[in-house]
Amino acid sequence: MQIEFFKHSINHEEKEALLKVLDTPYIAMGKVVKELESKFSEYLKIKHSIAVSSCTDALYLSLRALNIDEGDEVITTPLTFVATSNAICATGAKPVFLDVDPLTGLIDIDEVEHRITKNTKAIIPVHLYGHMVDMDKLSNLASKHDLRIIEDCAHCIEGDFKGIKPGELSDTACFSFFATKNITSGEGGMISTNLDLLNEKLRMMRSHGQSTSADERYRKDIISWDMHILGLNHKMTDFQAAMLLPQLRRMDALWKKRKEIYQIYYDAFAANNIPMPIIRDGVKSGLHLFTIWTDKSKRTEILKQLRGKGIHCTMNYNPVHLLSYYQETYGYKLGDFPNAENIGLSTISLPFYPLLNSNQVHYVIENVCKILKEI
Numbered sequence: 001m002q003i004e005f006f007k008h009s010i011n012h013e014e015k016e017a018l019l020k021v022l023d024t025p026y027i028a029m030g031k032v033v034k035e036l037e038s039k040f041s042e043y044l045k046i047k048h049s050i051a052v053s054s055c056t057d058a059l060y061l062s063l064r065a066l067n068i069d070e071g072d073e074v075i076t077t078p079l080t081f082v083a084t085s086n087a088i089c090a091t092g093a094k095p096v097f098l099d100v101d102p103l104t105g106l107i108d109i110d111e112v113e114h115r116i117t118k119n120t121k122a123i124i125p126v127h128l129y130g131h132m133v134d135m136d137k138l139s140n141l142a143s144k145h146d147l148r149i150i151e152d153c154a155h156c157i158e159g160d161f162k163g164i165k166p167g168e169l170s171d172t173a174c175f176s177f178f179a180t181k182n183i184t185s186g187e188g189g190m191i192s193t194n195l196d197l198l199n200e201k202l203r204m205m206r207s208h209g210q211s212t213s214a215d216e217r218y219r220k221d222i223i224s225w226d227m228h229i230l231g232l233n234h235k236m237t238d239f240q241a242a243m244l245l246p247q248l249r250r251m252d253a254l255w256k257k258r259k260e261i262y263q264i265y266y267d268a269f270a271a272n273n274i275p276m277p278i279i280r281d282g283v284k285s286g287l288h289l290f291t292i293w294t295d296k297s298k299r300t301e302i303l304k305q306l307r308g309k310g311i312h313c314t315m316n317y318n319p320v321h322l323l324s325y326y327q328e329t330y331g332y333k334l335g336d337f338p339n340a341e342n343i344g345l346s347t348i349s350l351p352f353y354p355l356l357n358s359n360q361v362h363y364v365i366e367n368v369c370k371i372l373k374e375i
């Protein structure tokens with residue numbers, strides 16, 4: 001049996017929607033992107049959503065729009081995809097990492113106050129694997145110290161923390177539609193915000209700083225435009241948006257399928273005493289990745305044996321502060337964040353997506369348990 005690490009859930013609906021766009025005269029950012037933005041806002045019950053070309057862009061633009069610059073510090077977690085902290089570095093600001101909660105892998109909010117300096121401007125919490133950070137606690141802390149919050153929601157559109165949704169208590173929430181995310185257009189991203197001025201600024205920054213978009217000029221017959229702030233090109237296309245709209249409609253059904261698989265995996269691994277992150281009471285996780293924790297020194301061998309059984313796995317994530325660039329540029333080193341290192345260096349991500357059938361799920365369980373017992 002061969003079990004891919006990930007398979008998307010794109011079907012005939014997306015294919016038809018895509019072809020329809022290709023028959024229109026304007027295939028760049030136009031009215032389908034607008035429709036996606038409004039449907040996305042509706043889903044989150046948020047005021048504005050701004051489609052962009054990736055979550056990395058969403059994070060970078062959010063930081064820029066909030067005037068984060070050289071000399072500033074932004075607090076985040078080392079247990080994330082490198083895009084989170086790369087976006088900080090790209091503004092010239094310094095990423096200041098905090099250790100994580102050993103049970104969930106989420107940034108340890110109780111540590112935030114110890115790392116605030118006069119240069120600290122913002123915090124980027126990451127809703128790791130879909131498990132939302134305690135946004136209530138974090139936003140109280142942020143307002144106490146006048147810090148901005150940018151949520152990295154690459155793993156979580158569907159979740160909430162005790163009823164609080166992504167974007168509800170932050171300046172912006174940033175989403176990814178990369179090929180392996182819960183819904184996808186290959187590449188793509190979204191910024192959601194309740195703040196009107198930030199919305200206007202982000203819309204201009206996504207499109208060269210222009211005061212009107214090419215589509216608006218075309219539809220409304222406007223010829224001239226001006227530029228007030230610096231922007232580059234971070235736009236999404238109508239054909240990406242067309243692919244995302246049907247997936248957005250099916251998103252809760254896709255989540256339910258992952259929830260079923262999550263429960264089967266979780267119960268089986270718990271019964272076999274295999275450690276894994278927990279989901280806290282009152283949290284609805286976006287359920288993006290399913291990870292288990294193994295013996296660090298045996299992880300490579302375990303991955304090799306799983307591959308031998310046709311089970312394709314990955315690691316999410318090797319701690320960012322240990323990557324050469326971060327060690328060399330900021331002086332981070334092994335031992336700085338023990339919980340993040342324990343999790344990051346021992347974790348294995350298993351196949352976890354709606355198209356997995358029951359046979360495959362049980363095949364994964366059987367082989368994981370057997371390999372971990374015998375190694």
Ligand SMILES: *Cc1c(COP(=O)(O)O)cnc(C)c1O
Nearest residue numbers: 054055056081083154176177178
């Ligand atoms: C995928 C991912 C990103 C980057 O998303 P892109 O759309 O690929 O730029 C950022 N943060 C996390 C946690 C991710 O998993």
